[in-house]
Amino acid sequence: MIIPVILSGGSGTRLWPLSRALYPKQLLSLAGETTMLQDTVFRLASTPDTGPVYCVCNESHRFLVAEQLRETDAVIGEIILEPSGRNTAPAAAVAAMLIADRHPGALMLVLPADHVILDPEAFGAAVAAGKTAAGEGELVTFGIVPASPETGYGYIRAAVKNDDEKKGAYKVLEFVEKPDRETAEHYLASGGYFWNSGIFLFKAETYLFELEAFAPAIPAACREALQNAVEDLDFLRLDPEAFLASPSDSIDYAVMEKTARAALVPLDAGWNDIGAWSALWDVQERDDAGNVKKGDVMVHDVRNSYIHATSRLVTAVGLDGHIIVETADAVLVASRACVQDVKVLVEELKKKERNEVLTHRKVYRPWGSYETVDFSERFKVKRITVKPGAALSLQKHQYRAEHWIVVRGSALVTLGDKKITLMEDQSTYIPVGAYHRLENPGETPLELIEVQSGSYLEEDDIVRIEDRYGRQ
Numbered sequence: 001m002i003i004p005v006i007l008s009g010g011s012g013t014r015l016w017p018l019s020r021a022l023y024p025k026q027l028l029s030l031a032g033e034t035t036m037l038q039d040t041v042f043r044l045a046s047t048p049d050t051g052p053v054y055c056v057c058n059e060s061h062r063f064l065v066a067e068q069l070r071e072t073d074a075v076i077g078e079i080i081l082e083p084s085g086r087n088t089a090p091a092a093a094v095a096a097m098l099i100a101d102r103h104p105g106a107l108m109l110v111l112p113a114d115h116v117i118l119d120p121e122a123f124g125a126a127v128a129a130g131k132t133a134a135g136e137g138e139l140v141t142f143g144i145v146p147a148s149p150e151t152g153y154g155y156i157r158a159a160v161k162n163d164d165e166k167k168g169a170y171k172v173l174e175f176v177e178k179p180d181r182e183t184a185e186h187y188l189a190s191g192g193y194f195w196n197s198g199i200f201l202f203k204a205e206t207y208l209f210e211l212e213a214f215a216p217a218i219p220a221a222c223r224e225a226l227q228n229a230v231e232d233l234d235f236l237r238l239d240p241e242a243f244l245a246s247p248s249d250s251i252d253y254a255v256m257e258k259t260a261r262a263a264l265v266p267l268d269a270g271w272n273d274i275g276a277w278s279a280l281w282d283v284q285e286r287d288d289a290g291n292v293k294k295g296d297v298m299v300h301d302v303r304n305s306y307i308h309a310t311s312r313l314v315t316a317v318g319l320d321g322h323i324i325v326e327t328a329d330a331v332l333v334a335s336r337a338c339v340q341d342v343k344v345l346v347e348e349l350k351k352k353e354r355n356e357v358l359t360h361r362k363v364y365r366p367w368g369s370y371e372t373v374d375f376s377e378r379f380k381v382k383r384i385t386v387k388p389g390a391a392l393s394l395q396k397h398q399y400r401a402e403h404w405i406v407v408r409g410s411a412l413v414t415l416g417d418k419k420i421t422l423m424e425d426q427s428t429y430i431p432v433g434a435y436h437r438l439e440n441p442g443e444t445p446l447e448l449i450e451v452q453s454g455s456y457l458e459e460d461d462i463v464r465i466e467d468r469y470g471r472q
Contacts (some may be wrong), residue, residue: 001050003053004054004109007112013346015030020357032245039071040111041074051106051115059082079236083241086243086244090247097223098176108228109201111219114274123269126267131468133169135201140197140263141199142197144263144266144268152232153196156172156194158170160191174236175256215249222243225238225243276340277339297313305320328361349470367392370382378454386445387394391465394436394467395462398463400456402430404428405425406448413436414439
């Protein structure tokens with residue numbers, strides 16, 4: 001049996017302003033109708049003999065990840081919460097410990113949640129080709145057959161010229177860093193070099209054995225983090241102190257570059273790691289002028305560009321090879337040749353403590369979502385949507401009062417020791433310091449407008465008394 005392990009801890013800073021720290025690229029619908037995390041799950045339909053899905057994600061993304069996985073109808077083995085990212089080796093180690101205990105002898109298929117694979121059948125065939133080698137103790141990685149002399153990827157050299165095949169996989173000779181253009185052209189011409197995909201197939205026990213040999217501090221920290229883990233609703237919350245004591249290393253650095261068991265299966269399946277906006281231009285259908293247009297977009301004399309509008313009309317004139325991405329609170333304009341530098345902008349936003357690097361105006365919560373419509377010094381207006389049967393926490397505010405106006409659906413409001421039912425076009429007032437809760441007792445989404453007023457209007461002015469989602 002193959003147990004998929006999806007690593008969903010990335011932040012995708014080069015895809016800002018769509019990708020944000022609290023809503024990263026793997027949770028977005030960038031290359032199709034479903035999100036990249038969901039695409040990763042759906043791709044498993046082409047792989048042989050798969051078992052329950054294990055997912056490792058950031059604690060702050062847990063409810064979004066759980067909701068998106070639920071929508072796929074996949075059988076979930078565990079959603080493991082990292083208190084903070086420690087790279088791929090510790091994340092895979094925790095999953096391997098659980099799998100070795102629950103599914104002895106099973107293979108782990110380690111998958112990043114933010115890749116595009118245009119040919120799932122070819123992907124499934126590559127996984128099938130690696131099963132025998134992985135079952136006999138090899139650590140299999142999937143090398144992407146290079147289509148161009150790419151300088152943005154690391155490479156793996158395998159013994160394909162010598163036909164040194166190890167039961168469907170070739171012996172890995174070396175891992176090499178991202179090359180310059182001339183070196184990349186040499187790799188492409190010489191053959192035997194593959195882009196490093198970060199996708200792996202191996203027995204959980206084999207990975208842990210090799211990790212103990214080459215990076216023992218990682219399994220030691222992970223074992224303690226797992227021993228002291230806490231079940232929290234649908235999640236397994238790792239012990240923060242123990243997990244953060246682990247070295248922050250990749251699977252490649254911790255094991256694959258050192259082991260004698262590394263093997264490679266070539267993968268030619270339309271793979272892209274969507275590392276920058278130019279990659280989305282590469283993988284999506286373009287019009288006769290070479291443009292990819294998403295949303296409400298109008299152009300004149302524009303060629304070879306990617307233009308994405310999310311909340312308003314975006315127009316462009318006389319451009320060639322550009323990226324334009326619009327959200328409700330930010331706009332990015334860049335040359336396609338310079339999109340890697342978006343990360344520099346994001347670092348500047350972090351230094352200035354700009355909220356645009358963290359989240360969108362529309363913020364998702366386990367009960368639904370809210371979107372800031374307008375704000376000034378002493379007021380803020382939000383559009384709030386509550387899922388059927390869901391409820392906000394019982395809470396109070398020290399500095400703000402709130403007015404709620406129901407637009408659609410029905411609301412059950414707890415205000416002090418009273419219960420109030422509100423229907424469409426009805427409203428209520430929540431004074432400063434009053435205990436209150438908002439619930440949706442209906443079978444359709446509840447939509448309301450919230451008007452806040454007071455001397456301080458930030459989200460940390462919430463004192464939670466009780467919360468069904470386990471939030472502090």
